[in-house]
Amino acid sequence: MAFSLRMLSKIPAAAPCRSFSVSAAVAAIQKLTRVRVVDNSTLGNTPYHRPAKVIHVYTKNGVGKVGDMVLLAIKGQKKKALIVGHKMPGERMTPRFDSNNVVLVEENGNPTGTRIKAPIPTHLRKMDGDYSKILAIAQRFV
Secondary structure, eight states, X not given: OHHHHHHHHTSOTTOOOOOOOOOGGGSSXXXXXXXXXXXXXXXXXXXXXXXXXXXXXXXXXXXXXXXXXXXEEETTEEEEEEEEEOSSOOSTTOOOOSSOEEEEEOTTSOBSSSOBOSOBOGXXXXXXXXXXXXXXXXXXXX
């Protein structure tokens, strides 16, 4: 007992206390996240030795959720895309996907492809933003 008390007395009083916190930066999609293009555009479907990666997220905190725009590096080009599903669990009653799914869009917001192969979350209909063209080409909803 005396040995442990002596050892405790030698610890400085202002020892840094390290505790970890779960921040919002680890959630959903951020820079350098690998994503899967789920539309039938030629750029997203041709095989390439590198997966598409996010190089910028167009939000204030740099974390993208369903309905946010991102900038992708795909086949040596920079393209904008819309997030339509991510692996990280979100709010209640929102689906969690097996992969991080995006749909390629042009600068004016029109989708590049004509069909979306993966299911789209239904709560994308209620979100503000102009997603009507993407919802129109979707075949399945979750």
